[in-house]
Amino acid sequence: MSPLAGLATAHRNGTPYGITSICSAHPLVIQTAIRRAAASKEKYLLIEATCNQVNQFGGYTGMTPEMFVAFVLEIAGKGLDASRIIFGGDHLGPNPWRGEPAAQAMDKAEAMVSAYVKAGFSKIHLDASMGCAGEPAALDDELIATRAARLAQAAETAARAIGSALPVYIIGTEVPAPGGVDHAINDLKPTEAAAARRTIDVHRDIFAREGLTDAFARVLAVVVQPGVEFGSQNVVTYNPEKSQGLTGLLDEQPSLVYEAHSTDYQSRAALTALVANGFPILKVGPGLTFALREALYGLDLIASEMVADYGDRSLARTMERVMVAAPGHWHNHYHGSEADLYLQRHYSYSDRIRYYWSNPIAVAAVDRLRRALDGVAIPETLMRQFLPTLPARLGPAGNPEAIFHAAIGAVLADYDAACRGG
Known part of the structure; x- marks a missing residue:
């Protein structure tokens, strides 16, 4: 069974464990991750691609989702069975085309999500949080959730079309932007528990309205800001006390955990504390x-x-x-x-x-x-x-x-x- 399925139960039972999300397309990084996974007989490997990095038009790597999967599996060769590799899509939404009108950008985002699922990506982060041409940079929760539901429907349809298992989902987005900020960070506040609760509630309601209750039941985690980030010249380290509200919120949401983005450059102790406090999906890329x-x-x-x-x-x-x-x-x-x-x-x-x-x-x-x-x-x-x-x-x-x-x-x-x- 995929380790993703047991994350929430393990946290609720007081026996938390985590999984590292490798967010890189560099062949040496992929090779190293595969070698380490192969040496651990019970370990799954989670490798993720982002919407800008890999999409139906090639992204900045020049790879479509199908090409990315083939690229990773070629590196894995006979050293790691393909069944032990989980492919995830990160920030899948209109971000690559946010300079275009929303209708146009969302059409492309739907096609991208469909291409990811058909290529074999089974973990899908639905992120429609960014405004498109003529829209404010930050959208309201209802519009974000409505667009996320539309993307989830595209994923569900694609999975059924090829007869694959239905995807699991991540909702929400972190602040600041993925990949780190471009300046020194002096003050970084974790997401308020009330804001995270609203994200969950609004998504649940709108998914139900759109006939996607079953899809919402496969939402594993919510992306929030736990208070970790890196800028161009400094790193903000995790302080468990500042995210106590978020950790407490999970008591109300027994089927969910959090996904921690931008954990690059955190200490082993900080990473361990994140896992223990309900942030068991640890994304790392630039640090590698x-x-x-x-x-x-x-x-x-x-x-x-x-x-x-x-x-x-x-x-x-x-x-x-x-x-x-x-x-x-x-x-x-x-x-x-x-x-x-x-x-x-x-x-x-x-x-x-x-x-x-x-x-x-x-x-x-x-x-x-x-x-x-x-x-x-x-x-x-x-x-x-x-x-x-x-x-x-x-x-x-x-x-x-x-x-x-x-x-x-x-x-x-x-x-x-x-x-x-x-």
Whole structure:
């Protein structure tokens, strides 16, 4: 049985457990997650794609939902049975087309949800919270729920058309926007319990009005703001006392838990507390590629020291050229002087450099780094200097891939521990 089905019961019985939601399309991240899942014989792996990342038009990855599933399953190969992979769709709604009139954007959102379900995505986050052209940025609860019900109907119809199991759903959205904010965060308040209650009640009523009572019974979780977030330069850590109202609300909603977004960079203790307090679905994405970038740049410095014809920080310099030449993924998110922008492009917690690793020039630069260090025994002293958070013993093995996977795996280890109760 999917671990998603037992989350609410486990929380209610005082035996909570969690599940990590991997929100990344980077092949090294997917590979690491699959390897860890394969090593844990009873573990399911939850991998999610977002509406901007993957949609019927390709999204910024160039992948449709069907292509994304094929991409993940190809990486899994014979190492992890497909039945152990749960595919989730995140923020599925009109967000990619919010610059268009609502009718047009919702038509596209319906088609996207249908494509996700037909591709094999079984966990669907219905998010119609954003205003479209001519609408306010924040919509009222009734309109959001009405549009969410419309998207749920599209999902139900698609599932029945292919004879698959009916999806489970997540409702609600967090504040600030997914992916982290673009400034330092000084004050972040968790969602008020009354607001979360209203979200649940309005969705339940409107789903019933639209003949979707059975679909609402498959709503597993609500996205709220538990008081965790990361900006470009700082992280707001979880404070259990501030979310007590939200935790208490679950006593009134025994079939529901919360889904925690933007948990990247939280400590193991904070993640464990989130699971214990009713936030057992822990979404992480930029934190994984941030750790990978740290490993790549550390090896870039090591290659600069050890390999005669490698050059001085060849990878970092290439990434700077790639990002400056195509600023679309960062220029509206990073602010300040040229020196500030440089640091944010490479080192921001928002990790918007992650959008550029699939650029052919970036791929070639990473491959060149791999080749430069393949089989090269890195002294432990250089590992301590440039990759001090990773085991120094990895260096002498001369295996860059092992270092990449160790960096990503160190992050996932905190999530795995938290999901087991610490």
